[in-house]
Amino acid sequence: MQDFPWLSLLIALPLLGAVGVALLPRGREALAKQTALGVSLVVGALALTMAAAFDPDGERFQFTEQYWWIKQFGVHWAVGVDGVALTMVALSVILVPLVILASWDGAGRSGGVDAPARSGVKTYFALLLTLEAMMIGVFAATDVFLFYVFFEAMLIPVYFIIGYYGGPRRSYAAVKFLLYSLFGGLLMLVAVIWLFPLSAKPVAQGGLGQGTFLFTELARMNIDPTTAKWLFLGFFVAFAIKAPMVPVHTWLPDAAQQSPAPALVLIVGVLDKVGTYGMLRFCLELFPGAAKWAAPVVIAFAVLSIVYGAILAIGQVDLKRLVAYTSVSHFGFIVLGIFAMTTAGQSGAALYMVNHGFATGALFLVVGFMIARRRSARIPDFGGMQKVTPVLAGTFLVSGLAGLSLPGLAPFVSEFMVLTGTFTRHPVPALIATSGVVLAAIYILWTYQRTMGGPAAEKVQGLPDLSAREKWAVGPVIALIVVLGFAPQPVLNVINPSVKVTLERVDQRDPQPKIGNVAENGARP
Template sequence: MSNFPWLTALVVLPLVGAAALWLLPAGARSRSRTVALGFALAEVLLVVAAFTAFDTADAATHQLLETAPWIPALGVSWALGVDGVGLALIAMSVVLVPLVVLAAWREQGSTDEPTDRLRHYLALVLLLEAFIVLVFAARDVFLFYVVFEAMLIPVYFMIGAFGGAQRRYAAVKFLLYSLAGGLIMLVGVIALYLQGPGGPEGFLIENLVGVELDPTTEKWIFLSFFLAFAIKAPMFPVHTWLPDAAQQAPAGTSTLLVGVLDKVGTFGMLTLCLPLFPEASRWAAPVIIVLAVVSILYGALLAIGQKDMMRLVAYTSVSHFGFMVLGIFAFTSTSIAGSSFYMVNHGLSTGALFLLVGFLAARRGSQQIVDFGGLQKVVPVLAGLFLVVGLSALSLPGLSTFVSEFLVIVGTFARHPAAAIVATLGVVLAAVYVLWLYQRVFTGPVRPELAGMSDVWARERWVIGPLVALMLVLGFVPGPALDLVRPPAQESVSQLGIDDVAPTTTTAGTEGSDQ
């Protein structure tokens, strides 16, 4: 089955699932749950099968390739393919979707409310899954841009129609920020095409890599792409849409928004900005590294001061994305591999954190930290799961996030020791906001109104259990995952035209200069 269109199948299957949900008759609430979960699990099986057709030993090369004319007159192709990073991100996304479906089992109202609400929400989840797979697999710049913008549609409705009291404000703010970045990126896409070879496959990334650009033109096009990706990432100072969106969105939506969609920003920086604009990437790197370090510290400090748990988790992600951007623009294979692995691990840990906060909020009817206290005596299993996931978010050794964050820091230190040292303060601040949150919510005397709170149900254990298991497996046995992301990282450094720098103090000051 070497010629089987794995990636197209991964796109089409959730689209079929979304259509099936919308075609279900009204009143089929329980059936909509089963249909959505069935398609989500089938997608997991399909991505496992796709792994069998992927040669891990050649992870730097794009595989599972598919190319067909789409709009030949404009040079646009249906071109799909993944290297190790793209496949890892698709796998992480596909694993999260059935867990989000399970989490939404009772999230969208009680059984006496309109049945269409849950059905429409689950259909939007599957529609979004199709777009997620497509954006991580797109090898045509115009196709990437179209999906980059199309993803906004389901997310807008998932926030605006199913979120909290200020959901419309949060949805519109998210949409305006994303559209602004996307429209600026569109100018860059058109300019890049005009500078390229043209023809019926003029937007293919492999045809655009290596195109000679005027230095000034390259810088402007790079900035148009980078700004769109920085908004999506989200990166200081264009991150302000995220806390509002995360606070108002359902927990499952926040999981996909922050755990998956925002990775499109860092993924775009790595797979488009670096290979297409190597000179401009090197030119902009010093400023971007400063902004990344600011994001790390700013996000962590703001997280410490939050009163709403969803906003707190959102600000921790601003800090974590700072590490990812720092690793990418440090330009060492170690830091880039760490950043790529961080994208996967952040999706697991932060996704689990959002889901756990959602479980707490559903029981209490509030996301405010002040409304909780002493819960470890009432819900010990939930408290234990929250502690493990929180420790993963602060990069405790033995859990998967530690490996990726360590690689980012030591890889960055090899070329930019000052930035790495300052960024390490983010690790200390992470311990403060995670442990202080746990202390305020779970320790101390039990609030009387919380004494009867129920512990995690079987369905909720199936939601969080797989994520905790993956954190432990990737924490103790990260080798197979690193085999996927390390070769593409080495290829990225090669495309930049600079020497790689080993993560040792002896070479940081001598061999770390650009050649």
């Protein structure tokens, strides 16, 4: 199975599906939805079949393919996945069909499901399939230039989803998202181009040979420390914007407020993970010395993101902006775990990327269902819904408790690993970051009280509970949140070998535990 071109097929199928959906005759919106759902289910089945054949004890990158693309510039079509990339591909293909189901009745509407209908149902679903292809490609790329192409190509479907199907200020939000992303992308492009001559090896006749963008080749280079720092910054700023980290996070709340809620499951649940994935994969492994040099500052900004995002979330009255700010806080935990450079920290961060995708995805799905019923995203427009829509209230409660990392739900394990892994090397930042857990309890429970608790307000009387389609959309995510809360080890078994390689590359070992003044080996200091 390793020789089959799984990843190229997984990238091509959604693109072909998107073209097919877009070319359907006018008036065939129902067929467009069915086709998009069918294609996404086939892609999901193929991806999970591939994942079942992944060997955690085998080669680091598996299902690899490598062909010349632009030979004179050393660019390859090179794809492959390690444990971290595989989990992100799996996250993508699981969420896309659920997003399509959640969008079924509200597709093509301005502001998603909470505003009057607009034309373009076929285009909406074609954009979702295109985005799926780009997400799989960016996580599978093992050529840095190819990664950059997918990194930038993802902007296109997201820009049109926000700019055409968004709320009243959709143009502003779409342009802001695009400008932030393009600025970071241009910095990364400069760094990518800079890598090319550095990778060219001397030849016997004198001069330099062909350069390359292959990740495995670049990771073996020894780059001048000053140059490495500049290259690190070029990559890191692009990833920090995508992540999003304070202070380059401001595009996210605006984009979230204006985007259709189901599409936010992919934008925040998967797309933004490209930032933290890129830090773990490229910033640390290509520039290990520079990563260690920058780690104290990055950790400080990660802790700032945790606290700042949580405090801002408490003060929000718009449900989508609230969830967006909670994600700023959660991404701070992920970045903290990555730059703590411990096994527990980085494994927890990689697992957090998956768990956050499911937890935040569930929240955005439920928020979308709530907005569809009240035609409003404002918290004051709700109240007492648990008496009228108990199933909806229950899914909101479970999703919210996952967001605050309640023990027994998936994010708890990853957040606990990040904090313990950070504490062994950076105790003060870990202790400050723990305040984010307390703040999370405030913004989640207070939001639930205001929207679901108390007597049923007149404005929510008669609202329908979740339909069968909506249950199928959110149910699998809730189930995964519970399963991964009690049994995260299978995912960690896939992630850990890749994390081990990353730590070896940055020459970091876990600090030895101490009891009082006696070290683990019994020797006194």
